[in-house]
Amino acid sequence: MKADIVVIGGGIVGVLIAHELARRGEDVLIVEKRYLGSGSTFRCGTGIRQQFTDEANVRMMKRAVELRKKYHEAYGFPFKQSGYLFLWYTEEEVEYIKKAVKLQNSLGVPTRLISPDEAKEIVPLLDVSEVIAATRNPTDAKASPFYALASFAKAAREMGARIMEYTEVIGIKRKGSSIDKVITTRGEISTGIVVNATNARAKLINAMAGVPIEIPIEPYKHQSVITQPIKGGTINPMVISLRYHHAYLTQTAHGGVIGGVGVEEGPTYDLTPTYEFLRAVSEAFTKIIPALRNLRILRIRAGFYAKTPDSNPAIGRIKEIDEFYIAAGFSGHGFMMAPSVAEAVADIITKGSTSLPIDRYDPYRFERGELRSKALQMGRNSFY
Numbered sequence: 583m584k585a586d587i588v589v590i591g592g593g594i595v596g597v598l599i600a601h602e603l604a605r606r607g608e609d610v611l612i613v614e615k616r617y618l619g620s621g622s623t624f625r626c627g628t629g630i631r632q633q634f635t636d637e638a639n640v641r642m643m644k645r646a647v648e649l650r651k652k653y654h655e656a657y658g659f660p661f662k663q664s665g666y667l668f669l670w671y672t673e674e675e676v677e678y679i680k681k682a683v684k685l686q687n688s689l690g691v692p693t694r695l696i697s698p699d700e701a702k703e704i705v706p707l708l709d710v711s712e713v714i715a716a717t718r719n720p721t722d723a724k725a726s727p728f729y730a731l732a733s734f735a736k737a738a739r740e741m742g743a744r745i746m747e748y749t750e751v752i753g754i755k756r757k758g759s760s761i762d763k764v765i766t767t768r769g770e771i772s773t774g775i776v777v778n779a780t781n782a783r784a785k786l787i788n789a790m791a792g793v794p795i796e797i798p799i800e801p802y803k804h805q806s807v808i809t810q811p812i813k814g815g816t817i818n819p820m821v822i823s824l825r826y827h828h829a830y831l832t833q834t835a836h837g838g839v840i841g842g843v844g845v846e847e848g849p850t851y852d853l854t855p856t857y858e859f860l861r862a863v864s865e866a867f868t869k870i871i872p873a874l875r876n877l878r879i880l881r882i883r884a885g886f887y888a889k890t891p892d893s894n895p896a897i898g899r900i901k902e903i904d905e906f907y908i909a910a911g912f913s914g915h916g917f918m919m920a921p922s923v924a925e926a927v928a929d930i931i932t933k934g935s936t937s938l939p940i941d942r943y944d945p946y947r948f949e950r951g952e953l954r955s956k957a958l959q960m961g962r963n964s965f966y
């Protein structure tokens with residue numbers, strides 16, 4: 583088998599990269615070890631936010647929202663701009679977040695600092711007795727990872743992309759500095775270009791290709807819950823409370839409450855759900871919205887945050903190999919970022935450069951000891 587470009591990994595990032603390349607007329611093949619979405623993508627909490635604290639992440643997420651809107655209109659998958667609502671509890675937090683709001687506003691993201699009463703108007707069941715302020719950006723969003731991935735995969739196929747599921751990459755053959763073949767459990771693929779979009783397993787693929795630098799991406803177990811449905815519209819935005827176990831929660835289109843907390847284990851490839859998580863999530867959710875106390879949790883799902891030391895991904899070309907690219911290590915925000923990552927990766931493959939600010943995600947920064955400021959990450963934070 584032959585393909586001009588092989589994308590390894592059929593999660594949201596790999597599928598969107600293949601979609602963007604196919605849209606540009608490239609011959610692209612996705613190789614996925616299980617089924618599309620079976621990695622972290624189908625375990626994600628649906629959140630899409632632009633409220634970051636550094637310029638590059640705000641710009642990347644803003645572009646990602648623009649692209650999702652465009653494709654939501656074209657492909658019809660559910661995408662709801664119902665906002666994010668961060669709850670803040672101390673003056674120190676409010677001072678810090680005011681700077682972030684200023685930055686976001688300067689980049690065209692309309693976040694506002696609001697009072698606890700205004701927060702309660704948005705989600706009437708919130709307990710705001712300890713909250714001193716909140717931040718709200720109505721253009722943040724949520725989307726079903728299932729519908730989103732399926733819609734992009736269908737469109738990619740229609741534009742000529744090929745997809746091999748249940749096919750694991752087990753080796754990469756090079757001829758000198760060039761890629762020659764990708765070796766899979768279902769045979770060899772001759773190709774000159776490889777994109778590593780395997781997120782939590784990116785290090786294994788880097789080693790197969792002989793990537794000469796260390797890109798420290800490690801798998802950490804994170805879990806989320808889905809509850810029985812409640813009345814639609816009860817929790818429209820994604821509500822974030824860093825104080826209570828770094829919790830995030832919202833409602834899905836089917837009415838269930840989805841979300842998680844910052845109980846993290848790793849590095850590990852174990853995905854067994856834990857009682858510690860169940861306890862923490864129950865405590866946090868009922869503290870934030872006491873009326874959730876009688877709700878039944880239907881399911882716990884565990885997946886990976888593929889983390890780097892500064893919680894920013896590694897995106898770019900590996901210079902020593904013709905041609906090997908990486909887009910991995912999304913540290914808990916790869917679902918939201920995928921559309922702009924796909925655009926940036928397709929730009930550098932097809933045009934050699936991109937106007938998107940991917941310098942921040944330079945895979946060589948770890949070797950140089952140039953870590954970035956930590957990206958604001960859900961289920962983990964710097965305040966508590």
Ligand SMILES: Cc1cc2nc3c(=O)[nH]c(=O)nc-3n(C[C@H](O)[C@H](O)[C@H](O)COP(=O)(O)OP(=O)(O)OC[C@H]3O[C@@H](n4cnc5c(N)ncnc54)[C@H](O)[C@@H]3O)c2cc1C
Pocket residue numbers: 590591592593594595596613614615616617618619620621622623624625626627628629630749750751752779780781782783804805806842883884885886887909910912913914915916917918919
């Ligand atoms: C509990 C939880 C909640 C989250 N909530 C959010 C959220 O609200 N918003 C958000 O933006 N992000 C969230 N995330 C993070 C998000 O899920 C990930 O960042 C995103 O799904 C990463 O997509 P990906 O395509 O890079 O990786 P994945 O979806 O993990 O895809 C990688 C794929 O590579 C495949 N693969 C691996 N090795 C091989 C191989 N050798 N050969 C072939 N295929 C291989 C895997 O099978 C997998 O399907 C959450 C994550 C978790 C765990």
